[in-house]
Amino acid sequence: MKKSGAQLVCEALLREGVEVVFGIPGGAILPLYQTLPQYPHLRHILTRHEEGAAMAADGYARVTGKVGVCWATSGPGATDLITGIANAMMDSVPVVAITGQVSRKAIGTDAFQETDIIGICLPITKHSYQVWRAADLPRVVKEAFVIASTGRPGPVLIDIPKDVFTEQAEAEFPETVEIPGHRPVLEGHPAQLRRAVRLIQEARRPLILAGHGVLISRAWDELRAFAEKTGIPVITTLLGISAFPADHVLYVGMPGMHGAAYASLAIDEADLLIALGMRFDDRVTGNLEAFARGAKVIHVDIDPAEIGKNRKADVPIVGDVRHVLRQLLPIVPHSSYPQWLARIEQLKREHPLRVPDSKGLLPQEIIEHLSDITGGRAIITTGVGQHQMWAAQFYKFVEPNLFLTSGGLGAMGYEVPSAIGAQIGRPDKMVWSIAGDGGFQMTMCELATVVENRLPIKFAIINNRSLGMVRQWQQVFYQRSYVASCYECNPDFVKLAEAYGIRALRVTDRKQVRTAIEEACEHPGPVLVDFLVEQEENVYPFIPPGMSVKELIEDPRLRSPQAERML
Amino acid sequence: MSPSDGSSPTYHTIVALVRDQPGVLSRVSGVIRRRNFNIASLSVGHSEQEGLSRMTFVVYGDDEVAEQVTKQLRKLVDVVKVSDITRENIVARELALIKVRATPQTRSEIIQLVDIFRANIVDVAPESLIIEVTGDEDKIESLIRLLRSFGIREVMRSGRLAMMRGMPAEAEGGARERGESA
Numbered sequence A: 001m002k003k004s005g006a007q008l009v010c011e012a013l014l015r016e017g018v019e020v021v022f023g024i025p026g027g028a029i030l031p032l033y034q035t036l037p038q039y040p041h042l043r044h045i046l047t048r049h050e051e052g053a054a055m056a057a058d059g060y061a062r063v064t065g066k067v068g069v070c071w072a073t074s075g076p077g078a079t080d081l082i083t084g085i086a087n088a089m090m091d092s093v094p095v096v097a098i099t100g101q102v103s104r105k106a107i108g109t110d111a112f113q114e115t116d117i118i119g120i121c122l123p124i125t126k127h128s129y130q131v132w133r134a135a136d137l138p139r140v141v142k143e144a145f146v147i148a149s150t151g152r153p154g155p156v157l158i159d160i161p162k163d164v165f166t167e168q169a170e171a172e173f174p175e176t177v178e179i180p181g182h183r184p185v186l187e188g189h190p191a192q193l194r195r196a197v198r199l200i201q202e203a204r205r206p207l208i209l210a211g212h213g214v215l216i217s218r219a220w221d222e223l224r225a226f227a228e229k230t231g232i233p234v235i236t237t238l239l240g241i242s243a244f245p246a247d248h249v250l251y252v253g254m255p256g257m258h259g260a261a262y263a264s265l266a267i268d269e270a271d272l273l274i275a276l277g278m279r280f281d282d283r284v285t286g287n288l289e290a291f292a293r294g295a296k297v298i299h300v301d302i303d304p305a306e307i308g309k310n311r312k313a314d315v316p317i318v319g320d321v322r323h324v325l326r327q328l329l330p331i332v333p334h335s336s337y338p339q340w341l342a343r344i345e346q347l348k349r350e351h352p353l354r355v356p357d358s359k360g361l362l363p364q365e366i367i368e369h370l371s372d373i374t375g376g377r378a379i380i381t382t383g384v385g386q387h388q389m390w391a392a393q394f395y396k397f398v399e400p401n402l403f404l405t406s407g408g409l410g411a412m413g414y415e416v417p418s419a420i421g422a423q424i425g426r427p428d429k430m431v432w433s434i435a436g437d438g439g440f441q442m443t444m445c446e447l448a449t450v451v452e453n454r455l456p457i458k459f460a461i462i463n464n465r466s467l468g469m470v471r472q473w474q475q476v477f478y479q480r481s482y483v484a485s486c487y488e489c490n491p492d493f494v495k496l497a498e499a500y501g502i503r504a505l506r507v508t509d510r511k512q513v514r515t516a517i518e519e520a521c522e523h524p525g526p527v528l529v530d531f532l533v534e535q536e537e538n539v540y541p542f543i544p545p546g547m548s549v550k551e552l553i554e555d556p557r558l559r560s561p562q563a564e565r566m567l
Numbered sequence B: 001m002s003p004s005d006g007s008s009p010t011y012h013t014i015v016a017l018v019r020d021q022p023g024v025l026s027r028v029s030g031v032i033r034r035r036n037f038n039i040a041s042l043s044v045g046h047s048e049q050e051g052l053s054r055m056t057f058v059v060y061g062d063d064e065v066a067e068q069v070t071k072q073l074r075k076l077v078d079v080v081k082v083s084d085i086t087r088e089n090i091v092a093r094e095l096a097l098i099k100v101r102a103t104p105q106t107r108s109e110i111i112q113l114v115d116i117f118r119a120n121i122v123d124v125a126p127e128s129l130i131i132e133v134t135g136d137e138d139k140i141e142s143l144i145r146l147l148r149s150f151g152i153r154e155v156m157r158s159g160r161l162a163m164m165r166g167m168p169a170e171a172e173g174g175a176r177e178r179g180e181s182a
């Protein structure tokens, strides 16, 4: 029986187990929309901006481990997806993005709403397709899902001309596809594993650096078992946060530019780094030459190109973190490092990460209360900037895979749509979106999506009436020359939320923080809390870009006399 | 881009087997541009297998740069196989077409040169000749140098083509595996 291209797309998606698609219609993709009523199991979430659709698909993918799907019309619809696609690329998130395109014969003529979206997206997609025959659609969709979700995950774009949606075709749905250029290696090489074990046996101050790969491969149980058997303390990168419980005795924290000083200092003193699904990003390493000079490196990554890209590995292991940990577990020694753990404890005491004293309301304490009240079990999404770093520092995640943040791209505006995707993917979980007043304004149109879909998301706006992180850099690097970083006009976020039909509260005093958070948690629907915080509060510690842990700037208010002596 | 491993920079010959898909060339060249690799030459053509093309790249850099190039290329879905064959036993050739000014006085001198280089004259016009030459880059360079005094009008070079001696398929697989476990 012949089917239209649009029907073939919907059927192929259903066969991949897709339940929800985020998008906005338009001329070129309308034939696809008009078939949706035939497929009631394909839930469509109408976002208010295509960036919201792409980032919601990303958030959905992160919490579920499934492929997130978004779609948009040609031209402006497609270009609006770009930041979300780039975000998924940088953070290795499996997303399939479908774009409508002008009809085949109009391609290349600069037709109305024609954009070479394939060309634009080449560097920010793992792979892409432009489909010229409806009969190819089932195979292309299948391939796209395989490519997006296996190996190192990433976004795949499928561009479909309008008349391919309407073309009638006889097509078969393949069960499997053969993609010769895509053969991810899952198991680690046995010889390398043996070398890794030898290095672990020789080490006296080893550290595990757990990155996003641990969460992507869903290896949190294996990581925990590995750390407990070997006794090796665990550091998580920004995207690795929640891969290891924050209340565990072996947990150290996040290192790097705004990481805990003790985590960066521990790396500096380590003699072995076991890097699991992390890529030695410059926000982690700072000056590469000075980074962990005394440490050997075991580097496990599914993407061979990451190994040796920034930091040379003594033992390179290409493979999926979960598989490799399962291979390593039976052959690593039972061990413990009491002296090394005591040293890390000492570093924690000398360089504490805690809320400093202040008269005004501080973002750090808000997040501490939030962590406390939700028991470290809420899904947290953030934007980019100071609030993101405070969330990473002060929320104590005790369950796995709860932290959604734009790590690689650092895209403001991620806080709201990713929360939508997360809440749809995990309706059983409480979702808190910790937002900057800057980033929130980039995608706050999605509050309508929240209400329309009855999503009980809680929004905490850390409102410093400024582009806080930019203001901080201007303070530190440009002698307080605050150009274009302090807002003269913010909307009244409480009224704004109410305009969407969302319950809203304003908090100006630290005495109100707990009750506001508790009230938000108890309310069954969405709630927005506008926290008016100190404008000039800074994120500490701070290792300036390109510098090393030796140049670490600590919070002057926290410096203990002991630490003072050390500096 | 990646820190130097101390090996001195040299020209690396990298061959890739790619699927004949629309846009494959821009994908490949895009990776190279984006990663800031220094490409000296790139040539492409159909391979012995239908639907697959072979590319030969020449990249300038140290061993780590060459390794990153191959790894980044291997990440592309349309790239089926990549190997750095610089240190293998290879045959490397380039083709050049050289249009040179030729007067009745200089013509026989040019023909003599062409013979010495075992090149061919493929076009004869009243005031010029087109010479076709194949060989390694050195041979082509020296012919061009010698012809320069006659007045070169146009030079067209193919870029390097390279192939391993012996049983290439097997050896290529070997090189690939070494790269992956490295």
Ligand SMILES: Cc1ncc(C[n+]2csc(CCOP(=O)(O)OP(=O)(O)O)c2C)c(N)n1
Residues within 6 Å of the ligand: A383, A384, A385, A386, A387, A388, A410, A411, A412, A413, A435, A436, A437, A438, A439, A440, A462, A464, A466, A467, A468, A469, A470
């Ligand atoms: C889309 C985008 N534009 C610009 C930036 C640069 N940038 C990084 S942090 C920041 C300030 C963020 O302000 P806000 O969202 O209010 O968060 P805060 O730092 O105040 O917590 C800016 C502008 C960015 N990361 N993303």
